[in-house]
Structure formats: C-alpha cells, structure tokens
Amino acid sequence: MPDYEPITGRYFSMDVAGESLRIYLEEAGSGIPLVCLHTAGSDCRQFRHLLCDPAVTDHFRVIAFDMPWHGKSNPPKGYQDREYQLTTKLYKQTVNAFCQALALERPVIMGCSMGGRVVLHLALEQPDDFRAVIALEGADKLEAYYDTDWLHRPDIHGGEIAAAFVSGQIAPQSPGEYRHQTLWHYMQSGPGIFKGDLYFYWKDGHFDDRSAEIDTNRCPVYLLSGEYDSSCTPERTRATAARIKGSKPTVMPGIGHFPMSENPALFRQHILPVLDEIRNSR
Amino acid sequence: MDAIVIEDIPQQVNANANLVWRGRRIDLDFLVGIGDADFIVTVRHGRIEAILLRRLPTQSGRFSIRAAADVWADFWLPVPPRDRHDLFSMVAAGLAELDGDLLPLMQNLQYFKDVLASPRAAAKD
Numbered sequence A: 001m002p003d004y005e006p007i008t009g010r011y012f013s014m015d016v017a018g019e020s021l022r023i024y025l026e027e028a029g030s031g032i033p034l035v036c037l038h039t040a041g042s043d044c045r046q047f048r049h050l051l052c053d054p055a056v057t058d059h060f061r062v063i064a065f066d067m068p069w070h071g072k073s074n075p076p077k078g079y080q081d082r083e084y085q086l087t088t089k090l091y092k093q094t095v096n097a098f099c100q101a102l103a104l105e106r107p108v109i110m111g112c113s114m115g116g117r118v119v120l121h122l123a124l125e126q127p128d129d130f131r132a133v134i135a136l137e138g139a140d141k142l143e144a145y146y147d148t149d150w151l152h153r154p155d156i157h158g159g160e161i162a163a164a165f166v167s168g169q170i171a172p173q174s175p176g177e178y179r180h181q182t183l184w185h186y187m188q189s190g191p192g193i194f195k196g197d198l199y200f201y202w203k204d205g206h207f208d209d210r211s212a213e214i215d216t217n218r219c220p221v222y223l224l225s226g227e228y229d230s231s232c233t234p235e236r237t238r239a240t241a242a243r244i245k246g247s248k249p250t251v252m253p254g255i256g257h258f259p260m261s262e263n264p265a266l267f268r269q270h271i272l273p274v275l276d277e278i279r280n281s282r
Numbered sequence B: 001m002d003a004i005v006i007e008d009i010p011q012q013v014n015a016n017a018n019l020v021w022r023g024r025r026i027d028l029d030f031l032v033g034i035g036d037a038d039f040i041v042t043v044r045h046g047r048i049e050a051i052l053l054r055r056l057p058t059q060s061g062r063f064s065i066r067a068a069a070d071v072w073a074d075f076w077l078p079v080p081p082r083d084r085h086d087l088f089s090m091v092a093a094g095l096a097e098l099d100g101d102l103l104p105l106m107q108n109l110q111y112f113k114d115v116l117a118s119p120r121a122a123a124k125d
Helices: A044-051 A088-101 A114-125 A158-167 A176-187 A193-204 A234-243 A264-280 B002-006 B009-014 B017-022 B069-075 B087-092 B103-107 B109-117 B119-124
Strands: A008-016 A019-028 A032-037 A060-065 A108-112 A132-136 A221-226 A248-252 B027-034 B037-044 B047-053 B063-067 B096-100
Touching: A008 A088, A019 A044, A019 A088, A032 A044, A032 A088, A032 A114, A032 A264, A044 A060, A044 A176, A044 A264, A088 A114, A088 A193, A108 A114, A114 A132, A114 A193, A114 A221, A132 A264, A158 A176, A158 B109, A221 A234, A221 A264, A234 A248, A248 A264, B002 B069, B002 B119, B009 B017, B009 B047, B009 B109, B009 B119, B017 B109, B027 B096, B027 B103, B063 B069, B063 B103, B087 B096, B087 B109, B103 B109
Parallel strands: A032 A060, A032 A108, A108 A132, A132 A221, A221 A248, B027 B063
Antiparallel strands: A008 A019, A019 A060, B027 B037, B037 B047, B063 B096
16 A cells, blocks of 8 residues: 555535535544635645644644635636636635535634635634634735736746746745745646736735724634745734734744745744644633 | 856856756847846847847847846845845835836746846855
8 A cells, every 4th residue: 555645635516606616625634623725826735734744633624625716626617708806705705615515613714825815804704603713924905016917818828927926935945845846836727817816815805994803802813924925025914913903923934925835844833833822722 | 246246147047958948939138237237138049148238228128127236136145035035026025127028028937037046056156
C-alpha cells in the first residue's frame, strides 16, 4: 500500500442561488470543524499542509473546498454563456450553503485573501453561527493596484499572467518548492476566474464603514497577515483591526500573501497558537 | 552603483538558458529608469543584446519601468525588503511607474520580472 496522506477528497452537489453546483472538498482530522477558504483564482490545494498536520487535525476536522468555478468544483450549467463575477452576496451564500450541506455546528472559518475578507462579513452578519473567524491576509478596505482586464483577454495567457502577478505576493524567503506550487494553482485556473474573484476582493467586498459593528464577544476575530503582502499590507491589517474592537492582529514576518501554501513551516508557528486559543475558549 | 548593477543583467540573463527560452519570442527595446538616468534594454529572442544609457529623446522603447535609485538598490539585494522585492510590489507601494505599451510586458510578465531581478544572482556570487 502507498503511504497515503490523511486527506480524503469527495464530491457532492449543493444548491446556491437557485443553481445546482458540484463541489469538491478535502478533509482530514476530527474535532471542531475548521472550514478553509482559498484565495482568489486558486483552489483548496493551498491547505494541503494544514490538512496533513497532526497538531491541527488531532483537534480539528479541517475541511477545505473548491469554490464553484475553481479547482475540481464545476462551474454551473450554462457557464459558457456568461462572465464569472463573484459578489459579496454570492460568496456568503456559497459558504453558508457549504456549511449547511455538511451540517457543521458552529465551525471555525478561516479564509485567505478574498476568503479572509468574506469571513469578516460573516462575523458581522452571523456572529452566532461561527465559533471564531480567522482572516488570513484579509482586510475590510483594499485598493487595486492594477487593472484586472489584463487577466482575461485573448492575447495574454490568463494562467501565466495570474501567476506572474501573484509571484510578487510571495515573500522572497519562502521555499522555492512551495512558491512554485502556489503559482502552479494560479496557472491552472479557468479563464477569467481570477478576474471574477477580484471583483469581490477589490470592489464589491469593501465594508470598512460597517466592520466596526462586528461583535468579537460573540464571534472572535483573528487577523494574520504577511509582511510581504502588497495588497492586504500590514498597515491595512492593523487599520482593520483598529476598526474591529477586540480583534487580534498578527503580522507574520518573512511571509507574503499565501502563508499556508508558500511557507507552511513558518505559518504553523503563527496559526497553532490561534487554534489553541480558539479550542480552549468556550 | 546602480548603473553598475544594471550592467550585470545581460550576463545573468544570457547565462540562464531557461530564462532565454521563456523569452524566445521577445524582440523589443524597453526602458529602465534609475532615478534620472534611463537605460535602453535591447532584447533579441530572449537574450539581452545591450543595455545602454539613453542619450537622445529619439532613443526609446515599447514601455518603461522607472523607480528611484535607492528603490532599485534595495530591489537588487539578495533578500530585498517588503515593497521593494518585486516589480508590482513597487507599483503597489507607489515606488515604481510604468508607461508606454504594456502589452508585451503583460504577455511576458514573469520573464521581465526575472530579467529585472537577475542581478540578485550576481550579488550572491
């Protein structure tokens, strides 16, 4: 028998906004459900190291899934006749549908980048549905620094330009093997998907006018961002934390925008204490 | 100092067979601005044929990438600091400017990023 990793991958279908969607998930471990949301234009493979870490899976049922249109989850029927665009509403509906389909009871929800933004929306609107939220590279206010039209046009390879853009979001200290695995996921993304996700990340998902209303007594909020992140910078992370009273920010030195996939050994030094704190509270 | 560093680019790129191969369809000139000095970088089939100080306005290129001398100096460190570790981190931080026809840059973005960063390898030698 091969030396199998502890990850199990499965498919199921769920309804979101009136459409049936075939979803791919990976999970490992048992205990408190920990739902993981990948970054824009990528997929759940980003969490493979967390899924294989006994220090996490001894206490948490870690579940990562590919968003519709991403990875091995299908786009909806008729996708060929429309442009993909992720809205705040659709993102929240998708995450809620996933948690309900799996009948998860007050999961911890951890997202990175766009995932790190949506968990803040969920903390605001459904504080009693989640044990805690962890925003990796997530902020309530961001600014675009390039025109996303470059990401989807016939005279530019969409996968290669997506990877080339985000390569600058990886810290120079991160191991080359994991840097290039992280980029590979971007190279494999479907046409226009990174661009469609950035609609939420850079435009529709702003809510710095409401983030101060998050009640961290009902739903604790953790913010962890990498020093080398050029979009969710340490400054934007601290500004978000200043607006969300009671939230706990951490700036991770020597890490970029993809902590769990670009430098898993360094990331676990920061995430394990957070997970321990969540596990030991309530 | 920076003018000396940019002159490392041809040797570093042309000795990197994979990088030259990735740029095999690129034939153009582009400008790199280091402070007030513009350099014209000539790319032929992925090789860097020349890097020359621009002396006349009629000497130009398809696009330009400009930053202050201290920004480039940090960019070329073996382990560059945040905001100066990548072309687009510099753009995001307002430390670099792009102009001209960006299409060939975007079509070959990782190639051009790697060309610009190639002096880091020399710094490690």
